[in-house]
Amino acid sequence: MGGEIIKAIIQKKYGLPDILELKEVEKPIPEDNQVLVKIHAASVNFGNLVLLKGEPFLARLAFGLHRPKYSIPGGDMAGRVEAIGKDVKQFQPGDEVFGDLSGCGWGSFAEYVAVPENALALKPANLSFEEAAAVPMAAVTALQALRNKGKIQSGQNVLIQGASGGVGSFAVQIAKSFGAEVTAVCSTRNVDIVQSLGADHAIDYTKEDFTKKTDQYNLILGVNGSHPITAYKRALSPDGIFVHVGGAGSQMFQAMTLGQLISMTGRKKMGSFLQRSNQMDLISMKELLEAGKVKPVIDRQYKLSDVPEALEYFAEGHAQGKVVISV
Structure with a gap:
């Protein structure tokens, strides 16, 4: 393998939460237009269940017909920039960021992710990583x-x-x-x-x-x-x-x-209505959060290794606010 090793949740087929496994994978290397983020927290959304089960069937046109196109699930995340590609203009190593990765290959149920800079915004200064991950x-x-x-x-x-x-x-x-x-x-x-x-x-x-x-x-x-x-x-x-x-x-x-x-x-x-991830809207939310007009509600927190359990709880449909993953 050669590169550095990190932990990530891996999905190889469609099914129930018990098909997800915590595995070792190679640490991603950012491309010229990408930001490498050390993930501190992620959160669970309805889209995670669609991606997990491949239902409704129409979703497979986007996610892969027979098996998931994206092996590491997870959309929402918050973390710290570790490295940037040479074309990145908006961020520097050390910046605290949050974002929605559903429009660029998912992958937040992992210790690191490399993503285009327009998937991210600076994290609201008054929020913890867990709170910020609950937002996007x-x-x-x-x-x-x-x-x-x-x-x-x-x-x-x-x-x-x-x-x-x-x-x-x-x-x-x-x-x-x-x-x-x-x-x-x-x-x-x-x-x-x-x-x-x-x-x-x-x-x-x-x-x-x-x-x-x-x-x-x-x-x-x-x-x-x-x-x-x-x-x-x-x-x-x-x-x-x-x-x-x-x-x-x-x-x-x-x-x-x-x-x-x-x-x-x-x-x-x-x-x-179907949501589309959008950097300007993420920045609008950052402003509302920093102004104290909006605050995330967190029901439960799970460890990365407990993502299957977190998805099972979320699927019951009774979460008060958000279910968060501490990485």
Whole structure:
């Protein structure tokens, strides 16, 4: 092998978390446009489960038809720059950075990674590595869904369904930073958490169904939705927008098909949304975090060797905020 050896989680086929193995691999060497980062922390997102299982099957068109194209999983990370390629302009060795690697080959469940500089931003100065690693994918998803797709405006009534999970906990805070009045939908045990994040109202879905009430919302974010799309339509104000971010596959299909039809035939807009990693949005999140307007919520931390266990826990769907890997 010749080079230096590091530890990484390796995935050779699609399946359940128990197929993942901690192995020794060669330390990456940065190319001219790449930054070598010593990873201090990573975090778990829904995309990790898609990459692990190769489901929905359409995802395999991007990730590899029969086996994963990327052998080291993991998207979110935070760490310290160890070396830079000769063409890198934005970073220096010693810089503390964070980023989302889902657009450039994944690989954060490892001790080191070499990535293009535009996948990274300087880490918020007031956050630990673990806190910073909890941010990129979930926070940028929430930001893009609210701002780009949801066209959020100050003073609007915004409802976040699935408000206590990774994306939802960021969405509540980001919507507040835009000046919206925020209603958070969550289970009984999470009411206190969403209120502590700044939600103006909390609806406990085990006790009441917001789609059966008369309240209407300018913007509904379905982060972990379970209702049929027609129920969301009822809860929208006359020119309201529903954005499907995650939830049951059947609901995503409805958002893409029936949602399209509803959007074409009336003033209400309904659709599905997929996050794209974006350096400028990462920098926007850094500013919100440093201003104290947003803070990550961390449920549990695991060691690198316990990534399979972390994914099993995350897949249960009850995490309050984010599940973090300390490398």
